[in-house]
Amino acid sequence: MTEYFHQVNLFCHKDSNLEITGFMGIADNNLEMLFINPESRGKGIGKELLMYGIEQQKVKRVDVNEQNAQAVGFYKHMGFHIVNRSEFDGTGKPYPILHMELKC
Known part of the structure; x- marks a missing residue:
């Protein structure tokens, strides 16, 4: 491995x-x-x-647990926007992740 x-x-x-x-x-x-x-x-x-x-x-980027509304709101307030969504977190668990990028 x-x-x-x-x-x-x-x-x-x-x-x-x-x-x-x-x-x-x-x-x-x-x-x-x-x-x-x-x-x-x-x-x-x-x-x-x-x-x-x-x-x-x-x-320029941050990944956020979709269920963490406070964090999602904070990053949106700071100029990030959602560019993609994954159904699972990095360990394969069913916790959707929002992939966010800073607006130019």
Whole structure:
């Protein structure tokens, strides 16, 4: 069996106490993950991280679980649009994934 690995670059946001409040992972212009501490949501941290990813790391794509309406809405608000849909997630489970790209 051949195994493939790709490098994911991680970036984090820290508060004034140097506690990590959110992080994202980027690989090949694709946002692989974006997590915000639940206690820190609604403070613009996700937007700040994503804008850094777009402007400095050239993020152009993201895959989102279709059932995560909050995330889908966030990425649409940030300028992404749906370009494709997969019936199954990356592990073959029946969780539809929306493939989104940043509008030019």
